[in-house]
Amino acid sequence: MRKCTMNKMKKHYLGICFLISIAINIISSIYIYYAVDGPWGEKNREINCQSSLTWSLKAAEEAEAVAAISCSGHGRAFLDGSISGGQPVCECYSCYGGTDCSELSPGCAANADSGDPLYLEPFWMQNAADTAVVISGWHRMSYHPIMSTELDKYIRKLHSIVGNAITQDRHIVFGVGSSQLLSAVVYALSSTTSSSPSSVLASIPFYYLYKDQTVLFNSKNFRFEGDAKLWQSNNSINNKDVVEFVTSPNNPDGELRKSVLRGKTIYDHANFWPQFTPIPGPSDQDLMIFSLAKLTGHAGIRFGWAIIKDKDVYEKVLKYICLANGGISKDTQLRVLKVLKVAIKEGGKPFLNFHITK
Amino acid sequence: MRKCTMNKMKKHYLGICFLISIAINIISSIYIYYAVDGPWGEKNREINCQSSLTWSLKAAEEAEAVAAISCSGHGRAFLDGSISGGQPVCECYSCYGGTDCSELSPGCAANADSGDPLYLEPFWMQNAADTAVVISGWHRMSYHPIMSTELDKYIRKLHSIVGNAITQDRHIVFGVGSSQLLSAVVYALSSTTSSSPSSVLASIPFYYLYKDQTVLFNSKNFRFEGDAKLWQSNNSINNKDVVEFVTSPNNPDGELRKSVLRGKTIYDHANFWPQFTPIPGPSDQDLMIFSLAKLTGHAGIRFGWAIIKDKDVYEKVLKYICLANGGISKDTQLRVLKVLKVAIKEGGKPFLNFHITK
Numbered sequence: 001m002r003k004c005t006m007n008k009m010k011k012h013y014l015g016i017c018f019l020i021s022i023a024i025n026i027i028s029s030i031y032i033y034y035a036v037d038g039p040w041g042e043k044n045r046e047i048n049c050q051s052s053l054t055w056s057l058k059a060a061e062e063a064e065a066v067a068a069i070s071c072s073g074h075g076r077a078f079l080d081g082s083i084s085g086g087q088p089v090c091e092c093y094s095c096y097g098g099t100d101c102s103e104l105s106p107g108c109a110a111n112a113d114s115g116d117p118l119y120l121e122p123f124w125m126q127n128a129a130d131t132a133v134v135i136s137g138w139h140r141m142s143y144h145p146i147m148s149t150e151l152d153k154y155i156r157k158l159h160s161i162v163g164n165a166i167t168q169d170r171h172i173v174f175g176v177g178s179s180q181l182l183s184a185v186v187y188a189l190s191s192t193t194s195s196s197p198s199s200v201l202a203s204i205p206f207y208y209l210y211k212d213q214t215v216l217f218n219s220k221n222f223r224f225e226g227d228a229k230l231w232q233s234n235n236s237i238n239n240k241d242v243v244e245f246v247t248s249p250n251n252p253d254g255e256l257r258k259s260v261l262r263g264k265t266i267y268d269h270a271n272f273w274p275q276f277t278p279i280p281g282p283s284d285q286d287l288m289i290f291s292l293a294k295l296t297g298h299a300g301i302r303f304g305w306a307i308i309k310d311k312d313v314y315e316k317v318l319k320y321i322c323l324a325n326g327g328i329s330k331d332t333q334l335r336v337l338k339v340l341k342v343a344i345k346e347g348g349k350p351f352l353n354f355h356i357t358k
Numbered sequence: 359m360r361k362c363t364m365n366k367m368k369k370h371y372l373g374i375c376f377l378i379s380i381a382i383n384i385i386s387s388i389y390i391y392y393a394v395d396g397p398w399g400e401k402n403r404e405i406n407c408q409s410s411l412t413w414s415l416k417a418a419e420e421a422e423a424v425a426a427i428s429c430s431g432h433g434r435a436f437l438d439g440s441i442s443g444g445q446p447v448c449e450c451y452s453c454y455g456g457t458d459c460s461e462l463s464p465g466c467a468a469n470a471d472s473g474d475p476l477y478l479e480p481f482w483m484q485n486a487a488d489t490a491v492v493i494s495g496w497h498r499m500s501y502h503p504i505m506s507t508e509l510d511k512y513i514r515k516l517h518s519i520v521g522n523a524i525t526q527d528r529h530i531v532f533g534v535g536s537s538q539l540l541s542a543v544v545y546a547l548s549s550t551t552s553s554s555p556s557s558v559l560a561s562i563p564f565y566y567l568y569k570d571q572t573v574l575f576n577s578k579n580f581r582f583e584g585d586a587k588l589w590q591s592n593n594s595i596n597n598k599d600v601v602e603f604v605t606s607p608n609n610p611d612g613e614l615r616k617s618v619l620r621g622k623t624i625y626d627h628a629n630f631w632p633q634f635t636p637i638p639g640p641s642d643q644d645l646m647i648f649s650l651a652k653l654t655g656h657a658g659i660r661f662g663w664a665i666i667k668d669k670d671v672y673e674k675v676l677k678y679i680c681l682a683n684g685g686i687s688k689d690t691q692l693r694v695l696k697v698l699k700v701a702i703k704e705g706g707k708p709f710l711n712f713h714i715t716k
Contacts, residue, residue: 025382052422053419054422054487055487056487056492057418057487059487063493064410067494080506080508120499124496129412129415129417130416130495132413132414132416132494133417133437134414134418134493135421135693136421136482136486136489136490137489138479139658140658142476143651176687216681217577218577219578221576298499300499300689301688302684323537324541325534330659331658331689332690335687
């Protein structure tokens with residue numbers, strides 16, 4: 001079209017060029033209308049993308065940049081991780097080294113990361129958009145409320161879907177990991193008169209924390225007395241104040257244990273999830289403890305909960321959590337809420353089946 | 359231009375219309391080039407904005423939408439807050455009600471939210487972009503490491519900038535609020551022989567947790583014995599094992615207290631920040647406890663730290679934290695890191711001066 005030269009043109013050529021020019025004008029206008037300012041909202045969407053994300057954009061970009069750092073599947077870079085040259089670098093799992101964790105250390109003994117349920121990482125990566133949490137700088141600055149009612153609600157939904165615990169007419173208390181709840185419930189169940197401390201027992205082999213915490217606190221109200229079965233054969237529980245830990249299912253044999261002593265009983269249900277054992281029906285015990293670490297693999301989120309039938313016991317456990325540390329961090333509660341929402345999606349199927357398909 | 363009619367036009371009119379049309383073509387082309395595909399990167403930036411944020415975009419949009427809900431300055435909507443019709447709604451502060459918290463309850467007694475340092479919310483809102491945290495669903499799923507080395511580093515930087523504590527050659531342990539550290543350090547400092555429990559004391563008026571925690575744990579290793587000064591007048595500390603809490607500065611009078619008994623001493627420095635008291639110089643005590651709640655107003659983040667000179671004491675405190683709850687949630691540690699980075703920006707001036715300018 002730029003080759004059209006007015007002076008040499010005949011009138012009809014001029015007319016054709018003019019029509020072409022007009023046509024280009026019309027096409028340009030349509031293009032500008034639809035692509036730039038158009039009614040389909042392309043421009044609006046693009047502008048919204050920039051203008052709707054204001055304060056969270058920088059943090060989101062940072063998080064995605066760190067997540068994109070490759071560590072060869074043998075490590076991970078973190079937002080609060082090691083820094084080199086101003087940039088986060090890979091933190092390699094045991095036995096691996098190098099800037100991208102691709103170097104296997106010769107002669108390294110495996111199993112150094114045992115106990116960490118990192119095998120669930122891929123599930124959370126596949127569900128990245130639904131489990132990401134954005135926390136503002138001013139999120140829940142107050143002490144109150146100690147426990148999120150939304151989170152309480154989702155924990156109840158979770159149990160109802162999985163069918164592993166009755167929560168109706170029960171109280172729920174959150175703890176810093178189920179570990180903190182172990183000592184909180186021993187406190188709540190044990191004697192308050194130092195003249196006759198309660199006996200804390202568990203059947204061997206038992207989780208080391210049952211004993212170690214009791215020794216740590218060295219309370220006048222309770223003392224650890226070892227194996228429940230052995231103790232039973234040497235004692236009568238008549239007139240004895242006993243608190244028994246029952247790990248059900250037991251680790252590592254998966255046995256659904258029952259109380260031996262039939263006194264005050266704490267059901268440690270950390271592993272009572274379909275990925276570890278078939279669920280015969282909802283547990284209806286007076287005091288049940290669950291842990292996020294075993295359910296979703298988030299051991300780094302210190303979060304557990306106790307489901308409690310008796311109101312007085314519930315109030316004592318709550319008092320313990322409040323006095324010991326003023327409750328659970330609000331950021332932790334928000335993150336747990338997000339994680340549980342994904343775990344129970346579609347009746348829990350994608351999450352619970354992930355273990356089977358792996 | 360659309361009024362030009364070919365049939366009735368003279369040649370020069372046609373020429374003028376043609377030139378106008380060409381000019382429009384050129385202008386349209388330039389507009390399309392710069393505004394849509396242009397070399398200044400407008401389009402690229404818009405496309406990047408959408409394509410570079412993948413998994414974090416949804417969470418970021420959610421967080422900003424909740425933050426934009428107006429609660430009249432008398433409440434706040436939260437991501438994990440109350441829901442109505444599928445949407446988060448305002449949670450009103452005491453004495454306020456209505457969907458946007460604009461209704462003042464008649465005859466309501468004020469001060470129901472006392473103790474919550476919400477007056478710092480505006481600072482964190484002004485620094486929203488720097489303090490937002492985006493946490494992926496797979497962030498630090500492992501138990502290890504218990505404590506972030508980056509956060510440890512920033513706590514030391516903070517003290518060096520503020521000049522309120524010596525951290526060189528000291529150990530730092532994180533706790534679930536400074537509250538948990540109070541009992542962890544009493545454990546670490548007290549007698550391990552139950553035959554002679556340590557005496558725990560503090561000068562009146564003292565922080566209620568000093569006593570309440572000691573009573574809660576009812577340990578064989580220590581017992582609370584009330585006012586340090588009164589106790590001193592009735593006892594000799596020769597051959598006595600004492601653990602003394604010194605709140606410095608004291609609350610509410612701000613006095614920089616010193617140890618009365620000069621035995622084992624815990625300096626509770628929760629309020630030892632320039633916004634509460636002039637800092638005469640860095641504290642050089644054997645055992646110092648600080649709290650995030652008092653420094654930045656984040657009472658809802660349960661986080662405190664102890665600075666410890668003696669290695670054995672440090673190891674005992676760490677053991678306590680590990681056994682009691684397996685450390686501090688990784689999400690909490692990440693959030694604290696973000697907050698502290700902003701608090702120490704520009705030598706801490708914007709943050710520390712915020713209190714003065716308010």
